[in-house]
Each structure stands twice: as C-alpha cells, then as structure tokens.
Amino acid sequence: MKIGIVTGASSGLGREFVRQLSAGEPLDEIWVIARREERLKELESQVETPLRCIPLDLTEQASFRTLEELLQAEGPEVRVLINAAGFGKIGAWSDITLRDCDDMIDLNCRAAVDMTQLVLPYMGRGSMVLEICSTAGFQPFPYLGVYAASKAFLYRYSRALRVELMGKGISVTAVCPYWVKDTEFIAKAKQTRNSSYIRHFPLASREEAVVRRALRDGKLHLAVSTPGLVCSVHRVAAKFVPSEVMMGAWALIRRI
Numbered sequence: 499m500k501i502g503i504v505t506g507a508s509s510g511l512g513r514e515f516v517r518q519l520s521a522g523e524p525l526d527e528i529w530v531i532a533r534r535e536e537r538l539k540e541l542e543s544q545v546e547t548p549l550r551c552i553p554l555d556l557t558e559q560a561s562f563r564t565l566e567e568l569l570q571a572e573g574p575e576v577r578v579l580i581n582a583a584g585f586g587k588i589g590a591w592s593d594i595t596l597r598d599c600d601d602m603i604d605l606n607c608r609a610a611v612d613m614t615q616l617v618l619p620y621m622g623r624g625s626m627v628l629e630i631c632s633t634a635g636f637q638p639f640p641y642l643g644v645y646a647a648s649k650a651f652l653y654r655y656s657r658a659l660r661v662e663l664m665g666k667g668i669s670v671t672a673v674c675p676y677w678v679k680d681t682e683f684i685a686k687a688k689q690t691r692n693s694s695y696i697r698h699f700p701l702a703s704r705e706e707a708v709v710r711r712a713l714r715d716g717k718l719h720l721a722v723s724t725p726g727l728v729c730s731v732h733r734v735a736a737k738f739v740p741s742e743v744m745m746g747a748w749a750l751i752r753r754i
Contacts, residue, residue, distance in 0.1 A: 501574045502528045505556060505613060506583030508537035510681035511630060514709040515580050520545035522713070525577060531556070531565075532583070556583050556609035557601050566616055576620040580628045581610040586645030586683065589690035598690075599644050606648035611655060623667030626716045629656040631672045633729035636736035637744045641695035641752065645687075649674075653722075660721055669719040673712040676728040677702040696752045701728050 506512030507530035535553035635649035656672035679702035715723035
C-alpha cells in the first residue's frame, strides 16, 4: 500500500497539501493527522484519494506511540511525508505564555523530528519528505523570536538530513514560505497579550500557490523551496547581510 502522510492536515497549508496530493499523486491512501477530527472528516468529501483520519495531538508523546503501532501493523510504503503541523505567536517575551513557548518548540521542532524518525524506515528510493519551515528561519526575528528560532532548527535539521539520505534516494526539502494570507496562521499568531509589534503583512502569499510550488520543488529534489518572491529574496539576503543589519531592517518593516 502506497501512502502519503500529512500532519497539520485540518487547516491551512496541511489541508491544501492533502488536496493537491490527492489530485496529483498515485497514492492508495493519505493519512491525515491533526487534533481536530471533525475537520479531517470534512476533508474526506473534498478529495478523491481515500483518507485515513488520525486525530492526534503531536505535542503529546503518547501520540507517537499510537502512530508507531499503526505503522507497524499496516507496514505501508510511505511515498510522501509532509510535516505541516506548527504554529507561531507574535509578541514580546512577556506577551507570550510559557505554555505557548513550550508548545511551539514541541510542535515545530520535536514533533517534526519524531514524525520523520518514525516514518523514514517505511520510505524507499523515490520517496519525498517536505519539512514545512519558514522564511523566519533565515534570521533572528524580535517579537517572533521563539517561532523563528524553532523554524531555524527545523531548517538546519532538514538540510543535514537531506545529505544523510542521498544514498537511499529519499529527498528532503525544507519549505520556507513567507506570510500566507488565506490560512488561520496569522489570526492565531496574533492571539497574545500584545501582538501590535507586527501591524500588517504586505505581499503575503496564498496557500494554493505555496503548496503547488513546494510540491514541484520537492519533486525536483531541491534542498530548499522558497515559494514566493519575498522569501526567495530574503533567503539570498540572509546569506550575505549580517544578522544585526537584518534585524534593523525588520524593525522598520514590521512597523509598516
């Protein structure tokens, strides 16, 4: 049985990845993972590929034991793994709760690594891993600090893992989008004691275009996918401009 696995599938980029995988990949089944089971059930009626709805909270270690048992029982051939689960919070250090800080690190870092580690034994030559990072991972971002740091971790992990898996023919792509306007991400990121540090989100992308480009780049075995003009320019600039200068520019941009 050839399957795809998508985390964070109940909304946003994860949901759009499921839609586009269903339309373009010859898979027997897509395993969709998220906390909100009702959202996953809704997605079943929107795609042609059979879905296996797996309601799990990936901030909880017990969820991975459940998934490990399922993989052992089914023994599938995983052709695509997309780690799209994640969230961010906008605000100064004092505006973000300790629980949100911990959950960001757990979901954006540990859960992505744990999921990848569990699934890799079921992947073979020609399989593809997409780790959904962020353009925020290219530099430090005051008032988006924990989120940006978590995505920097995932970005570096993805780049290293890609090299390790080259001999096995498994591709790993770090997907690093800019703001995406038509998902729940921005609205949830602003749910802190004070999110006024970032006022607007100019030139934000749309989820359909981001996912289409990410899947294309993954099939091309690219190490990094920057699905949009802003994140592509940012990636290049961050290679040459000192972090202090980049943070100074960010201090101006976030006030726009």
